[in-house]
Amino acid sequence: xxxxxxxxxxxxxxxxxxxxxxxxxxxxxxxxxxxxxxxxxxxxxxxxxxxxxxxxxxxxxxxxxxxxxxxxxxxxxxxxxxxxxxxxxxxxxxxxxxxxxxxxxxxxxxxxxxxxxxxxxxxxxxxxxxxxxxxxxxx
Numbered sequence: 346x347x348x349x350x351x352x353x354x355x356x357x358x359x360x361x362x363x364x365x366x367x368x369x370x371x372x373x374x375x376x377x378x379x380x381x382x383x384x385x386x387x388x389x390x391x392x393x394x395x396x397x398x399x400x401x402x403x404x405x406x407x408x409x410x411x412x413x414x415x416x417x418x419x420x421x422x423x424x425x426x427x428x429x430x431x432x433x434x435x436x437x438x439x440x441x442x443x444x445x446x447x448x449x450x451x452x453x454x455x456x457x458x459x460x461x462x463x464x465x466x467x468x469x470x471x472x473x474x475x476x477x478x479x480x481x482x483x484x
Contacts, residue, residue, distance in 0.1 A: 366397025374451035388436035405463035
């Protein structure tokens with residue numbers, strides 16, 4: 346029993362692999378006048394953050410706005426440096442010129458986006474609230 350407990354404690358102290366340090370930092374599902382993409386459009390966007398001390402190569406990683414489809418959009422070859430950020434536009438353009446653009450847009454009515462590794466396993470998810478301006482407000 347003591348050996349098992351020691352092994353468990355040692356496993357907890359081991360450094361986490363680089364992929365465990367990659368997070369969906371923030372997103373905008375209604376970008377009316379903020380950040381512009383390289384085409385001058387105010388597309389929806391997702392920001393990733395590498396909180397680790399090693400670069401993370403995104404080849405084979407995926408983003409999705411459909412949790413039943415973890416491999417909806419594949420990242421182009423790109424490396425996020427340690428303590429670095431990556432801005433991804435959710436524009437349905439599915440291109441990579443200056444910034445990567447997904448093959449989907451984000452819903453202003455709220456949804457969950459997910460980041461999955463090359464095996465298709467979710468490593469992070471971010472719930473986006475509804476930003477529907479037509480909803481009645483409480484008086």
